[in-house]
Amino acid sequence: MKTKFILIVFSLVWITLIIRVFILSVESNSYYEKLSHSNTIKMEKISPVRGEITDNKNRPIAINKLGFKIQLKPHLTLKKNEQIFNSELDNLLHLLPNLNRDEIIKTYNKQDSYYNHDFIDIVDFISYNEIMPVYTKLNLRENIKIVSAPKRYYPYGNIAAHTIGYVSRANSKDIKGDNLLKLIGYVGKSGTERYYNTYLQGEAGNKTVKVNANNQVIKQISYEKAKEDRKLVLNIDIKLQKYISSLFEDKAGSVIVMDIEGRILSASSFPEYDLNTFVNGVSHEMWKKLSTSLDKPFTNKITHGLYPPGSTIKTGLGLVYITNEISPYWTVNCTAEMPLGKRVFRCWKKRGHRKTGIKKAIRESCDDYFYKGSLLVGIKKMSEGLKRYGLGKKTGIDLPNEFIGTVPSREWKKKKFNRAWYIGETVNTSIGQGDFLVTPIQMAQFTALMATSKLPTPFIAKKIGDTELEPTIQDVLSEDELKKLPLIQKAMYEVCNHPKGTATKYLNSKIKIAGKTGTAQVVGIMQDIEDRELEHEMEYYTRSHAWFTTYGPYKNPQYVVLALVEHGGHGGTAAGKIVSNIYDKLFEMGYIKQ
Template identity: 70%
Template sequence: MKIKFILFIFASIWLALLVRVFFLSVESNSYYERLSYNNTIKIEQIAPVRGEIVDINNRPIAINELGFKIQLAPHLGLERNSEIFEDEINRLIALLPNLDKEKMIKEYKKVDSYYNHNFIDIVDFVSYEHIMPIYSILSLRENLNIVSSPKRFYPYGEIGAHIIGYVGRANKDDIVDDELVKLIGYSGKSGIEKYYNEYLQGLAGNREIKVNAHNQEVEELSSQKPSEDTKLTLNIDIELQKYISSFFVNKAGAVIVMDVNGAILSASSFPEYDLNTFVTGISNEVWDKLSNSLDKPFTNKLIHGLYPPGSVIKTGLGLLYITSPEAGPNFNVHCTASMPLGSRVFRCWKKDGHGSTDIKKAIRESCDDYFYKGSLRLGIEKMSDGLMRYGLGKKTGVDLPNEFIGTVPSREWKRKKYNKPWYIGETVNTSIGQGDFLTTPMQIAQFTALMATGKLPKPYFAKMIGDEVVEPDLQDVLTENELKRLPTIQRAMYEVCNVPGGTARSYVNTKVKIAGKTGTAQVVGILQDIKERELEHEMEYYTRSHAWFSTYGPYDNPQYVVLAMVEHGGHGGAATGNIISGVYNKLLELGYIKEDEEAQEDKE
């Protein structure tokens, strides 16, 4: 019995050994083959070159400047190699004196370890002109590696800064969201560069190479080029951008030039800043100056600037009035310059009043009293619902990142935000674009296009993404009755700019007939006991009203919307009339506006 047990144990041990030998020699073969392959074959990714951004006339506005990055072999930071490390750093400094020695050492030691066998980046960019005279010297040093590394460059500096955006060093969040960013090291941080980042950066290529035990390349087995044909063409005319910038020396605000179908020919937020300072890192001095400015140059006022719209919303509100059963097309008020409501008195801007006022006169002369009394008939809910249907209080959908939605006040909005009841005085305030009413310039440009054509366009900057043409996106948001009454509003907007008494009549000097609406949006309240309002130019600068003027033209054949908003500019027409006039005349000069034959005959 003992012998059988011993034989059983002996047989079991041999059987286990045979199974293990079979597993090691046969079953594990593929595993060890794969392990051996990974030790001898290396897949090296090739970073794509970022696509260029060009304007409507194919002028480059974001390109890649040719240059190189310098890499140092790993493990030189170890104590036994410290002399080699110091020698390589000093030789670089001798050849390129402008390099930062402390920064190079810091960047190297941050990445160097026993487990890292790849060359380490110590200099991100050296221009082609500086590297070529010493390229042969550097390439002979086995511890150095010189790699092509283009840098983003913006030929027009600060022109169009907020729409173009800039590329900066990738952070941890960028890398988590996109693995390719880890390879490239940079990503779009704002504007078009950020919105179209995935497209612009292209796709990585790769090289399959055989390496020896020292991780040195022995042979290239295969390669695939990166996908880099990622050109982005915008509707923007950079020369028009430059022209508009000349109006905003020591001023803050925004200007938008958009065709009535939504294609944006120019859009600027002021003050601007030089995009190139952000590519390699901005100095603390420049950062402090920009970030502490009361004019907020870092804010993209086109989509992030929230302002009371003032009287520019009277066109849409007027359309709601004349198409509602509560007011109707014949709604008329007698403006006496003030309207008592409870303990408050709501004043019209014209101290003597406007007298008998219909919808055309109310828009032409911007009669506040007309809109006060109309709001009491219509009510805040119908006002709010209508204005939101017209595109306010929601994103326009423009191809820029993180667009703000603004605020169209309502009972529900106030209850959700403040958990407080709505008061009738707030309805009256809303009717003239004040109170809690907030919009962006982009929303007002879209809103004006609706008033011009009866269709709500989605604003867009991209003309072509590669070979794909971006098509307009137009929405039908007006009712049949609103479309029927829209010509009344359009005629009133024409009279604003062209008829005596119009709020912009004295400030418009264009070679083409335009229509529009001015707005003066208060930034500080006026106390009830003040009878005579202080003149805008007599007020402290940052307490002056924001000046709006939103237009379309030609009046007989709407082609473009031109909007100007000057922060603390005072009266809408006075502060913006020269800008609006200059832009329309420039559009004619550049050939963008084509007047139809009927409009030409009217002019003659």
């Protein structure tokens, strides 16, 4: 019995050993074969070169400066390798004395670890001219790698800064879930650089190589080229953009030049800033200066600037009025004051406009006409009409994170504040004040509608690769609105050409244009103040914003030109000369055909 038990135990041990040998030699063969393969075959991603951006005349406005980055082998800070590490740094600084030793050490230590077996970036960018004289000497050292690393460069600096946008280091939020960004390290942060980032950055290539035990490449097995150099052509004319920048000088605000089908020829937000300062990361001092400026240079006012539209809205509201409760022949007697409850709503003209119909109300910007008209039409029809005309929603422009603004209504106020609507708010809305907010690009689109009866989607990109973008245009007007729109257009013409037009005396262009001025209050005016303080006498940041939105030529509309001057006071005074000069420049450059 005892012998039998020993034999059974002995047999079980042998069976276990045989099974284990089988697993190790046969079943695990594929696993160890794969492990061996990964130790000798290495897959490398090839970083794509970012595509360049050009203007509509093929002038480069965002390019890649040729350069390189320097990498150092990992694990050289280990005690046994310290001498090698210091020797490599000594040699590097001898050849390139402008490098900072402390910064290199700090950068290297941040990335070095037992788990990292890839070469570490110690210098992100060094120009072609600087590295070429020492390239051969550095490339012979086995612990150093010189890798091609183009750097984004903006030849025109601050011109069209908010429209073009810039590329900067990708942060952890950008990189999360995007393996390509881990490889590239840079991403579009604003403007078209951000909106078209996926297209511009391209797709990584792949390289498979055979390496030895020292991680040295002994053979290339396969190579798949990166999809790169994807070109983006904009509708922007950078020379026109530069000219407009010179006209605006040190003012804050926005200027937009758009053809009537939506192509953006120029779009500016002022103040501008040099895009090149952001490529490698802006200094703390510069960031503080820009971020604390009351003129908000970081805000892309084209799409993110929210302003009361002031009297510019009277063209669209006039169309709503005469296609609803009000006849085109209806008039008011403007005495400069309209009592309503405990308030008095005043017209801007101290003595009033007297007998005023729709055309005169737009031409001379009579507030009283729109006050009284709003009481007949009501906020429901007013807000519905303006939303149909493109306000209170995104225009669809190809820039990131466009704001929608606010067209006030009962429903909007109830949803936002859970409060009742008051009739005084209807009156305020009728002159583009109160809670009414628009962006400059919305007003440019709105003006195109007034000019042509069509609502275009503004777009900056002209060609993506070989594909030319086509305009997107909507029909939003009713038959009655189409029939009565010429009356509004005639009034807009008189704004710029009639002796009593609010813009006439400020214009000197060769092109006959139509438009509407607007003054958007920044601070409220107390009820008991009858003699208003003149704009130029007020503190700068309490002065009204000045709007002037136009189209031309009047008889053959081709372009919309809009100027918003922050704290500029009256639209015609602040922006008339700017707009006149832009139309003359468009004619000189061959854009406007008479």
